[in-house]
């Protein structure tokens with residue numbers, strides 16, 4: 001493989017559009033299924049998980065982030081493939097993951113809530129840890145003071161800011177990190193050094209920069225070991241950086257008993273953006289948005305019914321490609337409309353079903369309440385996207401039913 005090639009986005013678009021087979025929908029289902037509809041191809045999920053495991057050399061080195069795999073049936077597929085360590089961000093992701101795996105008989109999981117939660121989320125995480133006593137649940141901290149906020153049943157990872165400038169303590173701030181480790185004591189589980197800012201299009205350049213960021217992380221682990229911290233785990237890298245992190249020769253300098261794991265999550269569904277960054281990497285789009293052509297506003301233009309309320313549009317253009325139709329080029333969506341330029345081939349007929357591969361699959365999945373699951377290329381079930389959106393917890397407020405309104409304010413003016 002050419003490690004330094006910079007992907008050509010237009011060529012990637014064309015190749016992936018050609019290579020992605022649209023789903024087969026039986027006529028009775030096509031006649032009843034409303035669009036836009038999220039489709040999840042479980043065979044491709046299984047193949048993507050197998051590919052990730054192959055690249056990682058087995059489940060021991062993969063801690064997938066389930067911000068992408070928000071459907072319990074998909075989380076269970078990962079566990080059935082042997083994965084026992086996960087990452088999540090939200091309390092709902094933690095709740096759904098633990099419950100879904102327990103229901104499938106898997107209790108001995110290890111979930112890092114890779115987010116520096118504050119406030120009542122800490123109590124919610126502790127309650128979930130108590131409800132799943134065989135699961136190891138841990139959280140990020142970035143200084144000694146916040147260690148005291150972390151409930152006793154929750155483990156601690158030190159969060160290192162390696163240049164993304166989003167969370168964590170700069171890795172050079174060794175004294176603060178050692179102080180946090182001292183405060184954590186035996187609850188220290190390891191170091192979290194996510195390098196999500198490394199998405200250089202040139203793979204050689206990206207690899208060089210990922211490697212350069214890992215040196216100080218391993219030095220920190222050595223300092224922790226020298227200070228008597230328990231042997232732990234270094235968690236790095238999402239989809240753009242994990243191959244580079246895996247290939248870094250410097251891991252041999254980790255102190256005795258320490259392990260390195262990577263945490264790509266997008267790989268489970270794959271998307272156009274990931275394919276651009278690592279063309280031909282062996283992953284296939286597993287989550288598609290089914291849409292219908294609804295309008296022909298002018299020659300050369302057709303509009304589909306999947307706008308930015310069904311298809312994430314924050315990651316650049318085109319926000320999607322059309323499976324099997326490289327001659328259709330999506331343009332900027334509005335909320336319920338996706339204008340598409342017909343640059344080659346026949347325009348789709350009004351009502352024709354088209355399957356879209358999103359540029360950014362994670363927020364796309366979060367937009368759907370339910371998904372149609374496919375096996376053997378055909379629909380087999382409908383599943384809830386259980387871990388989508390956010391929980392409110394149990395605020396001391398009356399909860400209205402779905403169609404309820406508040407009673408009119410007493411003494412208010414009549415309409």
Ligand SMILES: Cc1ncc(COP(=O)(O)O)c(C=O)c1O
Nearest residue numbers: 065114194238239263264265266
């Ligand atoms: C902390 C953290 N870890 C891992 C990931 C997974 O990265 P990716 O979506 O590139 O697979 C993310 C993605 O947002 C993240 O924020």
